[in-house]
Amino acid sequence: MTDPILKGPILKVQGLNKHFGGVVATDNLDFDVEPGEIHAVIGPNGAGKTTFVAQIAGMIKSDSGSIMFDGGEIAGLSAHARSRRGLARSFQITSIFKEFTVIENVAMSIQAHDGHSFRFWRRANTDPALMDPARALLDRVGLGARAEIVASNLAHGEQRQLEIAMALATGPKLLLLDEPTAGMGPEDSQSMAAFLRDIKGEYSMLLIEHDMDTVFALADRITVLVYGRAIATGTPEEIRGNDEVRAAYLGEEA
Amino acid sequence: MSLLLLLEQTLNGIQFGVFLFMISAGLTLVLGIMNVVNLAHGSFYMLGAYYAATIMAWTGSFILALVIMLPAMLITGIVVEVLVLRTMYERDHMDQVLATFGLILFFNEAVRMIWGAESMPMDIPAFLSGHVDFIPDAPYPIFRIAIIIAGLLVAALLYVMITRSRTGMLIRAGASNRPMVGALGVNIRMLYMVVFGMGAVLAGFSGLMAGPILSVEPGMGEDMLILAFVVIVIGGIGSIRGAVVASIIVGIFETVGRSILPALLTQLMSSDAAQSMGPAMSSMLIYIFMAAVLFFRPEGLFPARTG
Amino acid sequence: MMSRAKILCLLIGFLVLVAIPPATTALDADFYMGLAARMMIFAIAAVSLDLLLGYGGMVSFGHAAYLGTGSYAVAILAFYGITDGFLQFAVAVGASALVALIIGFICLRTKGVYFIMITLALTQMLYFLGISLEEYGGDDGINTDRSEFFEWFDLGDDTNLYYLILFFLVLSLWISWRLINSRFGMVIRGSQSNDDRMQAIGFPTFRYKLTMFVIAGVICGVAGFLLANLTEFVTPEYMHWFRSGEIMIMVLVGGMGTLFGPVFGAIAYLLFEEVISDFTEHWMIIFGPILVLLVLFARKGVWGMLPGRERGDD
Incomplete structure (x- = not known):
């Protein structure tokens, strides 16, 4: 299935949109994951992180946009078909x-x-x-x-x-992890992070996580999502130094 | 097939649709708000007819029958809610189906024991008997017109109540988003009881109006219940608007379809084949329609639940 | 593993069923052989419904449709002079499969309450269809003869029919047991447990559930084939939704999601009906409230109350 000529990101999302009634959950989102990389998505509650994962995994149909996975368009496929292409997800609420x-x-x-x-x-x-x-x-x-x-x-x-x-x-070729440490105590969280570090490189990962220590320790790149929009993407250092991010998100935490 | 007959059949269809609407309205709200399948809803229709027929037999007064039957149905509905349904809200649909199936068995047998297995006569009240000639040369019974008017009034009343009053707003909110109503700190138990009781009253009222036209007999509610389910599936769970539209559609399909389809088939094929095909096909008509609606709109014509 | 109590129950139950024909003949009590045959037929129907209710999470309120389809296959073919048992059986199986395929295709697109209401409505449509078919007796029903198989196997003999029914009961239990524990069964049970997760890990669950729906319909269609032979009479009442409700009750009483529970449920229900209707014709007035209480307090059913773990195995 992999096109040998088109070497590039394993996942490439372009112009993804989703509205629920009047509420914008995903706003013209561009996003990609390079092979072997952990690309984390962070953002305040209600930023649309879980919706984003559900759109990629095929549980929620997108209003518009393209989702290229492993060299093929998957936006029109059902959840089970995407799984067969090599996309796996974990759920925020244990399923x-x-x-x-x-x-x-x-x-x-x-x-x-x-x-x-x-x-x-x-x-x-x-x-x-x-x-x-x-x-x-x-x-x-x-x-x-x-x-x-x-x-x-x-x-x-x-x-x-x-x-x-x-x-x-x-x-899977790509893991979509929706808050793997949700509801865990610090000890369990640390062992989960250690496990993820252990399998890093073996799998490409899209990681959604609340715990900032885990994110900054694991991620190669971080995208900050606010109201369904990506306000910044970069290495952990770049995100730490980004004023807009600080104002919109990290500032609140500190 | 004359145009006059078609007109008359259409009126009959609308009138049958009114019965269906009054049964479906309560059922669809109970389903939408409480997420409870209540098979015994058809029994309320039957009980309404029996209460009314009994009071009429004693007093001879239709008005008195109406006045006593309505609160009696409210009490019946609330008793059933408190004794059985209340314990079922947290259970799965399978449990609700079986428990309310038990209620049907109980009510049908109770009616048979109290009033006998034979059908019970119920007269059209004197002040609503007779015919009018508003279609030339086709006298139409006043009582049937009264049913249509009563149905329109009930629909209008429900509409105003649900769109204007505070209770109505809670009901609407409950039908589309149940957890939210709970979060608002509303007394859910009370709301459920009121909605359930109202549903019983409406079904009973339908039974009262149907009594003089259709026969008052044990098990009379079951056929209506199935048709009410068809109405709800077509109209969309929890939607009063859907119930109105779907009731009229199903009512007209049931009556007009039964009279037109055989005639139509006679023109297409030999009368022998049409004789046997006609009734078979018309009895399947509304179910095929339902399946078609589901195919294109799995949530019904007017889905109340969003997101 | 199954507990000793359960194995003992099964063993005794099976031996009793085998011994009933000689015993009733010796005691000149043919009525009880007929009753036992009826129980086994409904046991087959209940076992097949439990595949949907207890293992597949599909609350079908229209299982009587297949009982009717299977029995009408016998009666209608016999009506046209076709009494060959193999052909009748094949048509009963084929027709039930077709009906289940159509109903399942419509219903499985929906969920929850819709599923219940639509299975109920579509089955009632078949009931009304049966009533409107005057040629085949309409609501009066239609008499039919027993199917003809080999010369050396005369189904006209009640004992032969009885053992044929017993054979099919054992066969349907065996098939169900294999199904439940196979890969296919894992998909069905997994989808009952958590359908979203099944899709997320890559199962197109619709086609598997539809297949299960058809298999259950076919097994119940076979029960219908046997019922027509036992009663030598077929009526739309076999498809009435009360019948669907009764089969559901049998599953509940026996123990939903257990393999043998529905068998005991069917026996218990028909035995109860037989005994109590001797006392009063108004037995429903007692049974209705009992049913409500059963739902409230005895969800595990008689089989489930016996010691032993509840898993696919038992």
Whole structure:
């Protein structure tokens, strides 16, 4: 699928718009993610960050704009088709299969990318083609010991880890992470940040995050979103030194 | 098929639509605001008819029947809300369906035990009997005209209430954005009870008007309930405007379709085939229409819920 | 794993079902064999509905549609002199699949309350269609003969029919068990648990749910085929929405989202009806409130109350 001649950003968003009634959620947004890079999006509450992720992932249809991913236009595709192209997301509000075991949750992601599922007869939860890679992935994110536990019984921090594991299990080219540390205590947050640093370079990432320490430690580039508009994009140092950003956002925090 | 007959059938269709509207109005609000499926809504229509027919049999007065039936329905509705529906708001739709299905079984059997399985006679009140000749050579019953006028009045009243009064504003807000009404600090329990009770009154009123024309019998509410669902699906959940438009459409389809379609088919094919095809096709007409609406507008014609 | 109590229940239940024909013949109580056959037919219908309700999160209030479609396939073919059982069976399966495909295609585009109302309305449309078809008896219904299979297997014999029904009950349970635990079943159950997440990880869930809808319709269509043979009479009442409600109640009473629960639910419901209607013809006045109480307090159903973990396996 990758066009060898058009080497460039893995994700390139141009002129993206979304209105809800009279409210502008995304305002003519341009955005890109280079291969292997972590591009973070920050902004005050209500800036339209989650809407932006949902638009890229295909849960919300955009009013207009282009979303080029891995050399192809995906703006018209459904969420599941985008996932098949190699786009994976995690949710700000934990979205897992609560009634299933941890390993079944991950196996579900693997199954989604292992051909069609019109397979009616063989047992799925003993199928090594699903369970072996699921177990390997759980070991990697540190949930190996919790594999057989029903997901709803996991602690909050563990559920957030599972959330990421399910995204990784789809074998993505780009990860859309919507506040991976949401609701976590400082200790869990730090281990999540450490994990993300660990897989950095392996995956391209669009990271939405509230915790500034995490963002400035991880991101290669940062875009500041205010009322659906990108007011600045740059390296962490450039963003720190940007007066407009300071006025609109960081100033408030300080 | 003369034009006169068509006109008459159209009027009958509108009048049937009025029945449907009065049932659907309460049901669609309950669905929109409380997100509760109440299958027993058809039972309110049946109970309204039985209350009225009974009072009329005792007193002979239609007006008295009306005056007593309305508060009786309000009480019935509120009792049902408090005893059963209130416990169902937090449950899923499956539970609501089964519990209110249990209510239908109960009400139908109760009616059968109290009033018998036979249908109960109910006369057209004297002051509304007779015909008018406003279409030349086709006398039209005054009672049916009264139904249409009553329906228009109810629709107008509901419209004014919902767009002008404070309660109405809460109802509208509730139908489009439930959490917000809760956030406003409104007494939700009270609001739900009022809306539910009003729905019961409207359905009962519909039963009262339908009593003299259609038969008053156990289970009479179920066919109407299904049609009310069709109306709500077409009109959009929680939308009074949608209920008005869809009721009239369904009412006309049901009556005019049944009389025109067989005639139309006779012209297209042999009368034998038309004889058997006609009724079959006309009974499917509104459902096919519903499916078509859904195909193009999955949220109905007038979606009340936005965002 | 299934608990011992459950395995014991199943074993006893199965043995009782196998033993009923010789026992009732010996005791000269044919009525009870007919009742047991009826229970098993509705058990098949309930098992298939549970695939939608309990595993797929699809609250279909129109499952009687397939019961009617399957039984009318038998009666209408017999009406034209076609009594070959294999052909009747094939048409029953094909027609139920087609009806389920159309209804499912319309309903699955919607969600929640809409789904319930539309399955209900479309099934009622079929009921009215049945009533308007005067040629096939209209609302009076139509008499039909038993299907004809091999010479050595005479379905006219009640015992043969009984064991055929038992065979199909076991078959539908086995198929359901395989389905639920297969990859396909994981998609269905996953979509019941969290459809948005399923789409986000790359499943086009619509086509899988539609397939499940059709499979459940076909299994229930087979129940309809058997019902027409048992009663030798077919009526639009088989498609009435009260019937859909009853099948739903069986699932609830037995235990939604369990494999064997609906079987016990069907038996319990029909047994209750049989016993209580002996006391009073107004049994609904008792059953209505009981149903409300069941919904309020006994959601797990009889099967769910037995010890053991509730998973796809049992």
